Amino acid sequence: MTELVRYEKARQALLDAKTVDEVKQIRDKAEALRLYAIQAHDIELESWASAIKLRAQRRIGEISSKLEKVQPIHGKMRIPTSGKPKSQTLKDAGLSTSTAQRCEEIASVPEAEFEKYIKAKTEKKQSVSAKEVVRMVCKKTKRKKKVAALQEKNKPLPGGTKRYQIIYADPPWKYSHECMSESRHFENQYPVMTLDEIKALPVGEKLAAEDCLLLLWVTSPKVEEAISVMNAWGFKYRTCAVWVKDSIGAGYWFRQQHELLFVGVKGNIPTPIEADRISSVFHAKRKKHSEKPEEVREWIDRSYQGLEKIELFSRKKVKGWDNWGNET
Numbered sequence: 001m002t003e004l005v006r007y008e009k010a011r012q013a014l015l016d017a018k019t020v021d022e023v024k025q026i027r028d029k030a031e032a033l034r035l036y037a038i039q040a041h042d043i044e045l046e047s048w049a050s051a052i053k054l055r056a057q058r059r060i061g062e063i064s065s066k067l068e069k070v071q072p073i074h075g076k077m078r079i080p081t082s083g084k085p086k087s088q089t090l091k092d093a094g095l096s097t098s099t100a101q102r103c104e105e106i107a108s109v110p111e112a113e114f115e116k117y118i119k120a121k122t123e124k125k126q127s128v129s130a131k132e133v134v135r136m137v138c139k140k141t142k143r144k145k146k147v148a149a150l151q152e153k154n155k156p157l158p159g160g161t162k163r164y165q166i167i168y169a170d171p172p173w174k175y176s177h178e179c180m181s182e183s184r185h186f187e188n189q190y191p192v193m194t195l196d197e198i199k200a201l202p203v204g205e206k207l208a209a210e211d212c213l214l215l216l217w218v219t220s221p222k223v224e225e226a227i228s229v230m231n232a233w234g235f236k237y238r239t240c241a242v243w244v245k246d247s248i249g250a251g252y253w254f255r256q257q258h259e260l261l262f263v264g265v266k267g268n269i270p271t272p273i274e275a276d277r278i279s280s281v282f283h284a285k286r287k288k289h290s291e292k293p294e295e296v297r298e299w300i301d302r303s304y305q306g307l308e309k310i311e312l313f314s315r316k317k318v319k320g321w322d323n324w325g326n327e328t
Helices: 002-016 020-039 043-064 086-092 097-107 111-123 130-153 195-202 202-206 218-230 295-302
Strands: 070-074 076-078 166-168 208-218 234-243 258-266 282-283 309-312 322-324
Touching: 002 020, 002 043, 020 043, 020 086, 043 097, 043 111, 043 130, 086 097, 097 130, 111 130, 166 202, 166 295, 195 218, 202 208, 208 218, 218 234, 218 258
Parallel strands: 166 208, 166 309, 234 282, 309 322
Antiparallel strands: 070 076, 208 258, 234 258
């Protein structure tokens, strides 16, 4: 309880601190306490001391980012209203510009993510790390740059042809079920296509961007054919996920209760960030015939914001997506 009180007092002191000097003093005390905790083998004390140090670094970054630099205006150097440029303020506080830059990177992490990270670490009584937090920023920044580069490369071709970085498809596979009853035959649900007809669709030539992700729904009997479709469309197979349904369907060897979602890539499309990497096995209710779980589309939207998306063989129009299919 005593440690918790000290922790909350230190947090309040950081909130009340207005200058880099004040915050640096708190940071230095937290670091000294952390080193003492390591020597004393006090895991809990080490955990919260490292958390206070990290919070102090974030606070330094918040203050540092608002400090004014000396800037040339109309041939003259404009002196900051505080009378002291940023570089001098940092130097007087005993901070290098590189340290301040690192602190500003920590401060740029969204507060919710920052708090979530600290909570997860302190609950496990683990020390937090500035490097881990900065890595969170760097990965997201790099990803944003990748997405921006993909968008730039995806400008319409001459003639206004639109290209997509995300293609989501549920082909109307044709089956040769001699014993299936007429009431359950797929042809009674929607028009089907032969393998050659699906492969002949100009997906790679007219729809796929230079860097593109293909998410292809596949049933167990169609695995081999699905790979050939991917290759015909210009994609390479990478991995798959499994949808486990809440009820059992038809089948000759096994009563089918799952469906596969193949992942194919063309060019250099980024993978989802760690926070968006869900389990490869997910459970969702079976709905109307051939209707797929909305969870998958939500995951795509979350993982690939800002990229052009199209759903092939779609059954309905969805905001933010282009659609092509018999029912749309």
